[in-house]
Amino acid sequence: MSTQDLFREDAQLRECEAMLLRADERGLLLDRTVFYPQGGGQAGDAGTLTLPGGREIRIADTRKGEGGEILHLPAPEQDLGGLDALGGGLPVTARIDWSRRHAHMRFHTATHLLCALVPHPVDxxxxTAGYARLDFHMTDALDKDALTAGIARLVAEAHPVSHSWISDEDLDANPGLVRSMSVQPPRGSGRVRVLKIDGVDLQPCGGTHVANTAEIGAVVVTKIEKKSAKTRRVVLGFASDAASAPAA
Structure with a gap:
C-alpha cells in the first residue's frame, strides 16, 4: 500500500495525524507521513510516533518499502512489546526530529547552489545533518574559497525556492534538466517533481528544501578532493561547526 508522502508538497510540516497500518520486522507502516525516507542522497528522517495513551516509539530512520510504502524503523534498545499486534487503523501522531530535518533541508538546498556554481554533471x-557532499564529473581544479564565497552570495541574495511537477514526456523533451549521473529522477507515476531556485537552478529533485536561500544560513566548503582522474568531491559544512572544530 502506498504511503501518502506529505513532505513532498510541504517540507515545513513537522507532524501529522496518521493511521498505523502494519508493524512487523520491516518497520512501521502508516497511511500518511511527514517522515522523508532515505533516497536521492538524502538521509532518512528520525523522530517519534505517539500512540493513544501517550506511548512513544522512537524512530531512528525512515526507508522506502515496496509499492510506494514508507517504513519507519524503530530505534533499538526500547521496549516494543506487543507492537506486532498493533495496526488495523490505530491512530498515531508522527513527529519528525525537526533540527535534524532542517539541517537536511539547508544542506540539500545548498547543494543546488553548488550545482549552479560548478556546471558539471554530478556522479x-x-x-546528512552534519555535512553534505557532491561528486562532480570533471577534471578542472576547484577553488574552495571561491566556492564558499559563491554560496554565501547566493544565500544573501535570498532567492525563493519552489517546486512544480512535469510529465515524464516533458522531462524526456528536456534532458538537460537532469544533472545527476548516479541518481535518475523516479519515473512510473507519470510525473516528476522539479525544484526551482529563482534565477539560479532548475532540476528534478524529490528531496526536502528550505523556502528561500536565505534560510540556508552560513555554509562553507570544508574540503575539495580528487577522488579519481575525472571526479572532484566537494564537501559542505555549516560555518558554525567549522569554526568550532579543533585544529588538525
Missing part, C-alpha cells in the same frame, strides 16, 4: 551525492 555522487550525500546529504
Amino acid at each position: 555522487g551525492c550525500s546529504i
Whole structure:
C-alpha cells in the first residue's frame, strides 16, 4: 500500500495525524507521513510516533518499502512489546526530529547552489545533518574559497525556492534538466517533481528544501578532493561547526 508522502508538497510540516497500518520486522507502516525516507542522497528522517495513551516509539530512520510504502524503523534498545499486534487503523501522531530535518533541508538546498556554481554533471551525492557532499564529473581544479564565497552570495541574495511537477514526456523533451549521473529522477507515476531556485537552478529533485536561500544560513566548503582522474568531491559544512572544530 502506498504511503501518502506529505513532505513532498510541504517540507515545513513537522507532524501529522496518521493511521498505523502494519508493524512487523520491516518497520512501521502508516497511511500518511511527514517522515522523508532515505533516497536521492538524502538521509532518512528520525523522530517519534505517539500512540493513544501517550506511548512513544522512537524512530531512528525512515526507508522506502515496496509499492510506494514508507517504513519507519524503530530505534533499538526500547521496549516494543506487543507492537506486532498493533495496526488495523490505530491512530498515531508522527513527529519528525525537526533540527535534524532542517539541517537536511539547508544542506540539500545548498547543494543546488553548488550545482549552479560548478556546471558539471554530478556522479555522487550525500546529504546528512552534519555535512553534505557532491561528486562532480570533471577534471578542472576547484577553488574552495571561491566556492564558499559563491554560496554565501547566493544565500544573501535570498532567492525563493519552489517546486512544480512535469510529465515524464516533458522531462524526456528536456534532458538537460537532469544533472545527476548516479541518481535518475523516479519515473512510473507519470510525473516528476522539479525544484526551482529563482534565477539560479532548475532540476528534478524529490528531496526536502528550505523556502528561500536565505534560510540556508552560513555554509562553507570544508574540503575539495580528487577522488579519481575525472571526479572532484566537494564537501559542505555549516560555518558554525567549522569554526568550532579543533585544529588538525
